[in-house]
Amino acid sequence: MKTKNQSSFSSKYWLIIITVVCVILLGIERFTDGGGPLRFLAGYTVIPMQEGISYVGRFMSDMTDNFETLEDMKKKNEKLQSKVDELTIDNTRLRQEQYELERLRELYKLDENYSDYEKIGAHVIANNGSNWYTDFTIDKGSNDGVQVNSNVLAGSGLAGIVTEVGPTYARVRSIIDDASNVSAMMLSTSDTCMVRGDLELMADGRLHFEKLANNDNEIEAGEQVVTSHVSSRFLQGLFIGYVSEIEVDSNNLTRSGYITPAVDFSKLQEVLVITTTKQDMLSEDKDSNEGD
């Protein structure tokens, strides 16, 4: 109060300085990507703290689990759950291969194989604290071979895509985020559609799909949806979820509806990161074709 004039004067100046700095930063961001040195510094200071907190959290939830159930029961359950996930993946792949086979009988000379992608496990160490975005941070980064656009799986389904990579951490945008768009296809008919996250549907953990051609192929609720062969960022055949509702759009040309994702996004703890990206595979294909 005593230095009222002086302090209000200088705080006004400070506000102007900060505003100018922020506007410049916003401008710079348009031309360069990534936060530069600041993000680098933050990656080495805040990420270890987040790792620590999530470690303590995991430890504590493990402890309570031990008190709640018998230990071997838990182990058995875990084993079975991983078996279920494995089998679901296998099943999806096999069914896909079956449909593939049918098509291959008609179309020959299509040598594409869905080999097992190389995966590494990672822990989710932090979630986005704002309600406007749905992304999370994992504890594996470029040191472990994670790259931007690496696909991330949780359990048996697709969870998201890496948008930012640091040496020891990576930020993953989940597929239910409002800005997320995934090129997908119906497993049985291979009709492509777009799977879009929606802020409105985020709360009940559903996804929206659209632009599915309104052709003679019958699609019913319960149909499996996987990532499509035309996507430039997502590897083919990753399981997204089941169709829960479908209807013909008013233009009579396309169909749209809702998908229940295979991943429960409210409690993600461990995820699998596929270290090969679609771009890698595409460039490899190109190289081998040129070599022929």
Next chain:
Amino acid sequence: MKRRSITFVIILICFLLESSIFHRLSFAMIKPNLLIVVTSSFGFMRGRKEGMFVGVISGMLIDLFWGSTLGFNMLVYAVIGYMNGTFQRMFYDDDVKLPIVLIGTSELIYGLITYVCVYMLRGDFAFFTHLINIILPELVYTIMVTLVLYQIILHINKKLEAEEQRSASKFV
């Protein structure tokens, strides 16, 4: 120096809590906004300048880890801290109404600005969907958390102020 480091630690703790524990405590995927409570309460407790700097640090953390462009949240939080600072003269320790009204208003302004600058500019004009699904639930949850968090911040501030007065009187 002591005040600065304690303020920074408060911001950091709230930031870390929000991305870990409050994710578990979220109702229908809605989390309270702890950093707006911190920014706003430092604003009206300590004046424009300090509110502004607390806002800059909180905004920077948000931009670096949760946001997409560096600078946006920094600016919004700095302005919010500054505006709360102008109410310093009306602020009394034992009054809870003013802090709650100020924090609520800050939260509402933050929600509206984020919607306009991030979603509306992207061509998403479903304002009421965002208002009902995100902005209002977040506002209610934040005000509920404020009742507890604000008391803690107030208590820490009181302790610090008492200590500063003691050391100032020592020199006189």
